[in-house]
Amino acid sequence: DGGITQSPKYLFRKEGQNVTLSCEQNLNHDAMYWYRQDPGQGLRLIYYSQIVNDFQKGDIAEGYSVSREKKESFPLTVTSAQKNPTAFYLCASTGPQSSYNEQFFGPGTRLTVL
Amino acid sequence: AQRVTQPEKLLSVFKGAPVELKCNYSYSGSPELFWYVQYSRQRLQLLLRHISRESIKGFTADLNKGETSFHLKKPFAQEEDSAMYYCALNRGGGADGLTFGKGTHLIIQP
Numbered sequence: 098d099g100g101i102t103q104s105p106k107y108l109f110r111k112e113g114q115n116v117t118l119s120c121e122q123n124l125n126h127d128a129m130y131w132y133r134q135d136p137g138q139g140l141r142l143i144y145y146s147q148i149v150n151d152f153q154k155g156d157i158a159e160g161y162s163v164s165r166e167k168k169e170s171f172p173l174t175v176t177s178a179q180k181n182p183t184a185f186y187l188c189a190s191t192g193p194q195s196s197y198n199e200q201f202f203g204p205g206t207r208l209t210v211l
Numbered sequence: 212a213q214r215v216t217q218p219e220k221l222l223s224v225f226k227g228a229p230v231e232l233k234c235n236y237s238y239s240g241s242p243e244l245f246w247y248v249q250y251s252r253q254r255l256q257l258l259l260r261h262i263s264r265e266s267i268k269g270f271t272a273d274l275n276k277g278e279t280s281f282h283l284k285k286p287f288a289q290e291e292d293s294a295m296y297y298c299a300l301n302r303g304g305g306a307d308g309l310t311f312g313k314g315t316h317l318i319i320q321p
Contacts, residue, residue: 128306137220139297139313140255147306155308187255197306198243198262202255 100124103188103203110175110182110210118173118206120188127192129171130200133157134185143186146171175208183210213238215300217312224288225320232283232315234272234298243301244281245309246272250294258283258296268292293319 101122110116120129128147132140142155146165160179165171171190175182185207189200214237224230236242246258259267261274261281272283281298295316299309 130308132311137313139215139217140309140311142302142308142310145306145308153307156310191306198245198260199257200309204254 101188101190101201101203103186103206105206106204108206108208110208112210113177115174115176116208118175118186118188118208120171120173120203121169122171122190122201122203123169124190124201125168125192125194126190126201127168128190128197129165130189130191131155131161131163131171131173132187132189134187134205140187143173182208184208213300213302213310215298215310215312217296217298217315219315220313221316221318223318223320226290227287230283230285230288230292230317230319232296232298232317234281234283234312236279236281236298236300238279238300240303242274242276244272244274245299245301246270246281246283247297247299247311248294249297255297288319290319290321293317 104119130145131143134140141157143161144163146152162174187205188203191197191200216235244261248258249255270285295314297314298312302308
């Protein structure tokens, strides 16, 4: 099954711990994104990467970090500095195949801080 | 700063009635706008984009630069249209990501 995958589906974290969310794609897309989805808030961009070894902050990057060592992978680390990390996290990707005009989304990871 | 506004959190209409989901935007450049849809227990997916001027599942959306709007319309609602709908704006062209509205939950009553 091709496409974009995220793991785990559910994640629980104690306060003060860092956690890493996985995002992998086999669509040969150059660009990858992390969004946070909160009820009634829509989606907000955390970080994005247009090419390997490069990434940019989105609108709500504080308390998060990313890496892009491989084209297929774009992991997101939620650090202890993120004050309200409980949310649904969505990863997306796009590429020249769709003229960067369509983002493909993963199934999401629901993070709960205990 | 760019912004996407969807004024209705919830919209409920009867099957067969017309549907209009409102979207307004603010953007200083030439906007690229999209509608994404999330059906129950499914992934968020693209419904349509303004540059294609297409009709998908009976939905259409016209970009009105004068009113800075990109409303989504369908003349006759079907029960399978029930979903969460998000209007989105391309942040800077190319691959800079999207700015989303807060979404409208559309419920089609039988």
